[in-house]
Structures are given as C-alpha cells and as structure tokens.
Amino acid sequence: xxxxxxxxxxxxxxxxxxxxxxxxxxxxxxxxxxxxxxxxxxxxxxxxxxxxxxxxxxxxxxxxxxxxxxxxxxxxxxxxxxxxxxxxxxxxxxxxxxxxxxxxxxxxxxxxxxxxxxxxxxxxxxxxxxxxxxxxxxxxxxxxxxxxxxxxxxxxxxxxxxxxxxxxxxxxxxxxxxxxxxxxxxxxxxxxxxxxxxxxxxxxxxxxxxxxxxxxxxxxxxxxxxxxxxxxxxxxxxxxxxxxxxxxxxxxxxxxxxxxxxxxxxxxxxxxxxxxxxxxxxxxxxxxxxxxxxxxxxxxxxxxxxxxxxxxxxxxxxxxxxxx
Amino acid sequence: xxxxxxxxxxxxxxxxxxxxxxxxxxxxxxxxxxxxxxxxxxxxxxxxxxxxxxxxxxxxxxxxxxxxxxxxxxxxxxxxxxxxxxxxxxxxxxxxxxxxxxxxxxxxxxxxxxxxxxxxxxxxxxxxxxxxxxxxxxxxxxxxxxxxxxxxxxxxxxxxxxxxxxxxxxxxxxxxxxxxxxxxxxxxxxxxxxxxxxxxxxxxxxxxxxxxxxxxxxxxxxxxxx
Numbered sequence: 001x002x003x004x005x006x007x008x009x010x011x012x013x014x015x016x017x018x019x020x021x022x023x024x025x026x027x028x029x030x031x032x033x034x035x036x037x038x039x040x041x042x043x044x045x046x047x048x049x050x051x052x053x054x055x056x057x058x059x060x061x062x063x064x065x066x067x068x069x070x071x072x073x074x075x076x077x078x079x080x081x082x083x084x085x086x087x088x089x090x091x092x093x094x095x096x097x098x099x100x101x102x103x104x105x106x107x108x109x110x111x112x113x114x115x116x117x118x119x120x121x122x123x124x125x126x127x128x129x130x131x132x133x134x135x136x137x138x139x140x141x142x143x144x145x146x147x148x149x150x151x152x153x154x155x156x157x158x159x160x161x162x163x164x165x166x167x168x169x170x171x172x173x174x175x176x177x178x179x180x181x182x183x184x185x186x187x188x189x190x191x192x193x194x195x196x197x198x199x200x201x202x203x204x205x206x207x208x209x210x211x212x213x214x215x216x217x218x219x220x221x222x223x224x225x226x227x228x229x230x231x232x233x234x235x236x237x238x239x240x241x242x243x244x245x246x247x248x249x250x251x252x253x254x255x256x257x258x259x260x261x262x263x264x265x266x267x268x269x270x271x272x273x274x275x276x277x278x279x280x281x282x283x284x285x286x287x288x289x290x291x292x293x294x295x296x297x298x299x300x301x302x303x304x305x306x307x308x309x310x311x312x313x314x315x316x317x318x319x320x321x322x323x324x
Numbered sequence: 325x326x327x328x329x330x331x332x333x334x335x336x337x338x339x340x341x342x343x344x345x346x347x348x349x350x351x352x353x354x355x356x357x358x359x360x361x362x363x364x365x366x367x368x369x370x371x372x373x374x375x376x377x378x379x380x381x382x383x384x385x386x387x388x389x390x391x392x393x394x395x396x397x398x399x400x401x402x403x404x405x406x407x408x409x410x411x412x413x414x415x416x417x418x419x420x421x422x423x424x425x426x427x428x429x430x431x432x433x434x435x436x437x438x439x440x441x442x443x444x445x446x447x448x449x450x451x452x453x454x455x456x457x458x459x460x461x462x463x464x465x466x467x468x469x470x471x472x473x474x475x476x477x478x479x480x481x482x483x484x485x486x487x488x489x490x491x492x493x494x495x496x497x498x499x500x501x502x503x504x505x506x507x508x509x510x511x512x513x514x515x516x517x518x519x520x521x522x523x524x525x526x527x528x529x530x531x532x533x534x535x536x537x538x539x540x541x542x543x544x545x546x547x548x549x550x
Contacts, residue, residue: 031374031377033374033375130370130371130372130374130377131377131386132374132377149386151371151380151385151386151387151389151390152387152390152391152472152473153390153472154470154472154476154484155371155488157472157476157481158470158481158485158488163481167472167476169473172387172390172391172473264482264485266482266485266486266489267485267489269489270485270488270489270492274489274492274496275372275373277496278372278492278495278496279373281496281497281500282496282499282500282503285499285503285504286503289503289504289506289507292432292507292511293507293510293511296432296433296434296511297434298434298511298512299434299436299511299512299513300513300514301513301514301525301527301528301530301531302527302531303527305526305527305528305530305531306340306341306525306526306527306530307527308527308530309340309341309525309526309529309530309537310337310339310340310341310526312526312530312537312538312541313335313337313341313526313541313546314337315541316335316541316542316544317337317546
C-alpha cells in the first residue's frame with residue numbers, strides 16, 4: 001500500500017483496513033519538547049482548490065458536514081450566498097462569495113473561494129497551543145486538532161494567520177478542517193474533493209498538485225489572466241491546501257485571503273522572547289531572594305528599638321506633671 | 325500633605341508596646357488577594373510554558389484551569405481594589421522616599437540607623453503597591469480581552485494577540501513583584517504579624533516607620549494596654 005493516497009476520486013476498498021496515520025507519524029506535537037522523530041517520512045499531500053473552476057454549488061460544504069457528522073445551525077438569508085455567514089465549530093469549510101469589479105476591464109467578477117484550514121507547514125495554531133498534544137502535525141503535512149487534549153483557551157485562534165479555528169460554546173474545544181485525516185489514513189481523499197462536481201478541488205501528493213496547478217495556470221494565462229498563479233504562501237512555509245487564483249497578484253480580493261500570511265510577530269514574541277526572558281526573570285528573583293535570605297542577616301528589631309518605643313509611648317500616656 | 329496615619333491605627337502601651345496596623349477586614353481581604361494571586365500564578369504559569377502544564381492537575385485538568393483562571397482574576401481584581409482604596413493615600417510618594425532609596429546599600433544591608441524616619445510605608449512598599457495596582461489593571465483589562473468564553477466575539481484577533489502578549493508580560497512582572505513582597509516581609513522580621521494578628525511591636529514601628537509611630541503618639545491614638 002502506498003503511504004498516502006494519490007487521488008480523491010478512487011472508490012474506497014470494500015475490505016476493512018488499518019489506519020495508516022498515527023502517533024508514529026507526528027513531526028510536531030503542541031506543547032511537547034521532546035517528541036521522538038517520526039519512524040518514516042510520508043509523502044506530503046495537498047488539496048488544490050482551483051477557484052476558476054468553482055461554480056459555488058456548496059457540494060464540498062455538504063460533503064464536509066456529512067463526513068464529519070456536524071450539524072450547522074439553520075441559517076438566515078441576509079442577501080448573500082455565503083452560508084453560514086462564517087466558519088463555525090460545525091462548519092469546517094465555507095464558500096465565500098465576493099462580487100468584485102475588475103478595474104482594468106470594468107467587468108463584474110464573481111469570486112468564490114472555499115475557505116478552511118490551509119494546513120500550514122509552519123502552523124501558528126500549533127505554535128500558540130499550550131496543551132500538550134492538542135494540535136499535531138503529521139509528516140504528510142496534515143495539521144490536526146486532537147479534541148480530547150484541547151482545553152478551549154483560544155490560543156490557536158490567536159496563532160492562526162488565516163482566522164480558521166473556532167471554539168465550540170458547547171464543549172469548549174477548538175474545531176477546524178482535518179483535511180479528512182481519518183479518510184487519508186485509509187487511502188481516501190478528503191470528502192470535499194470527492195464531492196466536487198467540476199474538479200475544482202483535487203487532492204494528491206503536493207508535487208502532483210503543484211504540477212496540476214502549473215497546467216491550470218498556463219491555461220488561465222492563455223485566456224487573458226496574466227496574473228494567474230499558485231497560492232502556496234512561503235511566509236508559513238507553504239501550505240497543504242493551495243489555491244489556483246486567477247488574480248494571484250492580489251489574493252485579498254478573494255474574501256480577504258491574506259496577501260502575505262505569516263505567524264504574527266506579536267505571537268512570535270509572546271511564545272518566544274517573553275517566555276524565555278520571563279522564566280529567567282522569575283527564576284532570578286526567586287534565586288536572588290533565596291541567596292539574600294541565606295547570606296544576609298535577617299533585619300531584626302533590637303531590644304533598644306523596643307525600649308525606645310516604650311519610652312515614646314510612656315511620655316504620651318503619662319505626661320510630665322508640670323504640663324498639666 | 326501625605327496621610328501617614330490611617331483610621332484604625334493605634335498604639336497599645338505595654339511591654340512590648342504593640343501598634344495596630346491592619347484591621348480584621350483588611351487582613352481577610354489581604355489573604356483573599358494573596359490566595360487569588362497564588363492560584364492565578366500557578367494556573368497562569370501552567371498555560372505559559374509546556375514544562376509547567378502539569379500544574380493544571382491541581383485545578384482538575386486543563387479545561388478546568390482554563391475555565392477557573394479568569395474568575396479567580398475577577399476575585400483578585402475586586403479584593404485588591406477594595407484594599408487599594410484603603411491604602412492609596414498612605415502610599416503617595418514623598419520627598420523622603422528619594423532619600424531612603426538613595427541609601428540602597430543600607431536598605432539591603434539592614435542598616436536602618438542610616439535611613440531617614442518614615443511614615444506608614446517606605447518607598448519599597450510604595451513601589452510594590454503601585455506596581456501591583458498598575459499590573460492588576462493591565463492584567464484584568466487584557467484578561468477580559470482574551471477571555472475566550474465570553475468576550476471573544478467582541479474583539480478582533482489582532483487586538484487579542486496584543487492582549488495575550490501584554491497579559492503574559494504583566495504576569496511575569498507581577499510574579500517578580502510578588503516574590504519581592506513576600507521575601508521583604510520575611511526578611512524584615514516581625515512584619516508578618518501585621519497581616520496575621522494585625523499589629524506590630526512598638527520596636528518594629530520605631531525601627532522601620534518611626535514617623536508613623538511618632539504621629540500616632542502625637543495624635544494620642546492610644547488604645548487600652550495589651
């Protein structure tokens with residue numbers, strides 16, 4: 001069996017199979033310093049979302065809800081196609097619809113972007129997470145939340161450059177797209193990719209997806225989209241969910257997709273410098289006190305101090321006769 | 325005019341003389357503040373560095389630690405600021421504080437005879453008081469901003485990032501101040517009883533806060549002998 005699936009279109013085998021993705025494949029584990037190196041290197045996988053092929057049918061959203069057995073609340077129509085209005089703990093992926101007037105052509109372009117976890121090679125959520133093992137990264141690139149270890153602090157929300165994790169108000173745990181790690185573990189591609197009717201979502205090894213994207217980009221360029229390109233942002237080490245964008249020079253027009261995503265320097269300072277300097281400062285204070293306590297003599301009240309106080313008080317309580 | 329004497333402070337003649345420094349309400353409040361600060365320190369450190377995550381076991385696991393920490397913070401904030409309004413006047417800086425501070429070597433060496441006479445609080449105590457005040461304000465404000473359960477939806481993520489950084493820096497500083505406060509109270513023998521029994525000996529007051537003692541005597545704030 002190959003270590004990772006090459007495609008999302010194959011049908012599942014009928015015989016039961018063991019999971020091919022486990023603890024031994026972890027390359028990162030949140031709040032864990034001494035993680036043993038993985039026993040093998042899985043082939044990096046990726047999901048490629050070609051926004052130019054997307055028709056906005058939301059089959060991917062339905063498939064995601066089906067497979068992950070979530071129940072998003074019944075929404076309210078506020079006059080836009082985006083539904084629900086945001087990612088939630090029950091909606092791991094969301095088609096975001098943007099009406100954009102291209103200033104060069106004066107054409108209205110209806111941009112549809114399937115939002116969800118990008119599975120960063122350098123995941124900000126994992127960096128921020130304080131709970132050991134609540135967020136893990138496998139050697140095939142999947143970043144997954146292990147809910148039983150999650151404490152619901154919301155640090156992952158602050159760490160994520162894409163505003164993806166959502167904390168459930170019901171069980172106080174963080175949720176997001178798993179890249180269908182449970183399907184990938186048994187040789188299947190993600191449910192959204194399987195359901196996509198136009199092939200806008202494809203899945204395979206990251207190398208294959210990059211190659212596939214090259215063909216798509218060449219095609220788009222031949223159709224006048226000079227700035228078509230692959231969104232695989234280097235600021236987060238590349239991602240295992242990539243987009244083909246017809247306007248790759250301005251990702252922000254696609255419902256605020258970050259132009260140059262990276263882990264916020266504020267988060268880096270919080271998780272880096274503050275921690276080391278902070279622990280050192282507290283240790284220094286504690287050690288300094290201890291050393292002073294051992295080496296310096298305690299500051300004791302002397303007998304004369306007590307006598308002086310008594311004299312002072314006596315003078316007030318029993319004033320000299322002549323003053324009356 | 326700096327208020328050095330506070331309502332409730334009184335001298336009791338005897339051998340030794342005792343001086344009331346904190347009433348029973350202030351003492352209870354102090355220990356609520358102290359307990360909250362310690363619990364906050366432990367639960368906060370547990371989420372600050374993975375090597376300390378095991379401390380969450382004291383609170384019944386990570387989920388409980390996450391849920392309890394902010395509420396303990398609210399208790400600390402309330403108890404500290406009741407305390408604050410009782411003490412702030414006596415902690416206003418005075419000229420003599422600079423003289424006292426300039427003799428740093430005599431302070432840590434315990435050569436009190438070289439130091440000027442002081443009111444109810446010395447510059448070190450005032451520094452701790454105002455540092456605690458400032459840091460608790462930073463901590464409660466930033467803490468509410470990052471209180472995921474109730475306030476996440478009202479605050480943008482960039483603001484939350486700044487708040488969590490400010491919260492952790494303020495927390496480190498307040499733990500340092502806390503260590504200084506506890507150590508100073510232990511090193512300066514005879515201080516702890518001010519927060520347990522509420523009084524100090526006359527000798528302690530003479531040695532460390534002579535102006536305060538003189539003022540109490542001068543105002544004839546003298547209670548029954550002990």
